[in-house]
Amino acid sequence: MRAVDVISKKRDGGELSTEEIRFFIEGFTRGAIPDYQASAWAMAVTLRGMNERETTDLTLAMVESGERLDLSQVVELAVDKHSTGGVGDKTTLVVEPVVAACGVPVGKMSGRGLGLSGGTLDKLESIPGYRVDLAPEEFLAQLREVGVVLTGQSLDLAPADGKLYALRDVTGTVPSVPLIASSVMSKKIAAGSQAVVLDVKVGVGAFMQSLEAAKELARMMVSIGRGAGVKVVALLSDMNQPLGNAVGNALEVKEAIATLRGGGPADFVEHCLLVAAHMVRLAGRAADLEHARGQAAAAIRDGSGLAKFRALVQAQGGDPATVDEPDRLPRARMMEEIRAKAGGHLAGVHAAEIGLASVTLGAGRAQKGDPIDHAVGVVVHHKVGDRIAPGDLLATVHANDPDRLVEAAARVLAAHQIRPEPVEPLPLYYGIVE
């Protein structure tokens, strides 16, 4: 078999066989197939597509390229969640302890933020002392003893995916549904997941900006799950405006803690309950979604979710006092209130613009490896559809640099679109694929 023939077959719109896909990914992983062939292949896949069978084979070939975490000795059925990334998406911080409190052990390997999307690891590192570099043995021990783990990727999971992603990033081959779907699913499967709740974000602050594209991606991931023996539920959730109010690392941790205490913004609370309910149901801990949701709500109401979060922070070396006194988390030196110039109805809180304002302040990264400032960010106070009076507080900008503050403040104000006529609130969800 020759790599050029596999590339040419896909170029001509052909369906690659299981053997061809394995040959290509295996050769690419060990360097026998050079980057220039892999990038031509990735472009052919981007423009010609892949069917569900091919994408499942690609996913499994990437899983086989590295190590695989086996959680079967620790949990009955390993359930995980994954978000395609959005602005203000701190869902993992609430959902994982809540699900753990419902009796479902959850161990998750998260990533760092890049561009608009924040990363769970960056958020957790707002907590003084919190370690995100657990070794595989520590991961398993903590999962067994505490029932919840949130750390970075310590095993060499799906290295083919890592290598391919780095290449796609510089060759214009990121926006391909089969390549995105196989990338997400290969890491989940290699990390030992047997069931996954996927949170596919749609809107101006998400990678998928059209519902059509998001649905296609969701269907593809559900199909990979079917082919790989992994239960998958995909939620299509709105990312036109930020999720919840807080955007920025420590600010988001505070909002997550508030939510675990029974507070938190209504949209974010609802989102956490739904994701947690799907996870509890997939884990077989509830007969149906309604009962699962009841368990999740109870875990918030009775404080067991918060207790799990405290146990998680303590187990990973973080200061548990921050959980009870969130003001101990890093705080920015400057705060500026952004107020409405005119009254009316809020027609848009442009998620991408709010995300960019947060990156401008130093909360996110333009390039991999850039340092970040955990204290800064933006807190919005209104949702699309809200009635606004002139002078109403729209958002608060938390900054450590006066120039960045000016730039971010202008961006945050411009991100709020106010119209005289009434505006319908945005839905939280556009559908569920399973």
Add this chain to the structure above:
Amino acid sequence: MRAVDVISKKRDGGELSTEEIRFFIEGFTRGAIPDYQASAWAMAVTLRGMNERETTDLTLAMVESGERLDLSQVVELAVDKHSTGGVGDKTTLVVEPVVAACGVPVGKMSGRGLGLSGGTLDKLESIPGYRVDLAPEEFLAQLREVGVVLTGQSLDLAPADGKLYALRDVTGTVPSVPLIASSVMSKKIAAGSQAVVLDVKVGVGAFMQSLEAAKELARMMVSIGRGAGVKVVALLSDMNQPLGNAVGNALEVKEAIATLRGGGPADFVEHCLLVAAHMVRLAGRAADLEHARGQAAAAIRDGSGLAKFRALVQAQGGDPATVDEPDRLPRARMMEEIRAKAGGHLAGVHAAEIGLASVTLGAGRAQKGDPIDHAVGVVVHHKVGDRIAPGDLLATVHANDPDRLVEAAARVLAAHQIRPEPVEPLPLYYGIVE
């Protein structure tokens, strides 16, 4: 400007600007843009295409990537020919001396054969002593003094094309009309051509197997010529059966010499006269094609074409005695006659199969750099449409190895398709684009 943005624009079907194309080719030539970005770009171009303006810009950017031959001090208007490659295509060996004999100096840089298609340099090297490595000064001096040059590429002409072609060859991005057209035209323009007769082969023995694709390529090259100030005439000529009778290096030189002596197979003679006539007309040496053809025919009839060929061979160090006694050219040790098993009408002499038989015998290369045997090859004795009696001689196989002979003989026999019902002869041409 970033390479990834140029790639992404083409991926999405956008039209690249002159600046974007220059940036990409210039960066690729000096290594600032790595192979893996160039191959992803080439795949995007292959699948999304390029319009005439983009392709002309690409051609000129590749011309600018290296040296350029200036023939203006030696010839009034430099005219050249180029064939997209076929089986038995020894046209250059006849046409260039004939055109030179008509008073139009012609200097050509040719290439070696690969796969089915023979290369003019390989054929010329059948002549003992013939040098194909003239330095640029030698090229110009010989063009001035002898009026005809046939050598290899000594200058660093369009190095971007050479680098891109090597990459396309292993990334499935060879079959792209804009990439093929710009590759051909960039080398012709860099070699100083001001007018070019393109011989675009169509059929089972050619790179372009459909008339549609060949026409598209011809139109694109004519359009590049227009944009670059180069006169271009493209002939769409048949390559379903071999051109002339001989396939194999020394065998083809012999057939070329026979043609220059006034003999030669009818189809090949006709083809040489038409190509030569277009060149003479483009050079402004004849009022119309008919007069130009008359001059070319006269140059064969009066022996001045043959004299030019002899002068060419002598000037480049070859043994001129071979021109008068072609039996001095390398001869194979074994000859096998392939005869018709049954009678009927010849419906096909599959050019690709005859070409492969010749490669099997050692006349061609499977891989760049492979050695070749100048003596071996195949001579076919009939054309599609001929009436065949049982036992008629179809072809003669010239071999130096008994095993290869057996394999080639079987292939040659199988390449001849005989039907009971009468068969129309194949046309020599399917059209002209200018």
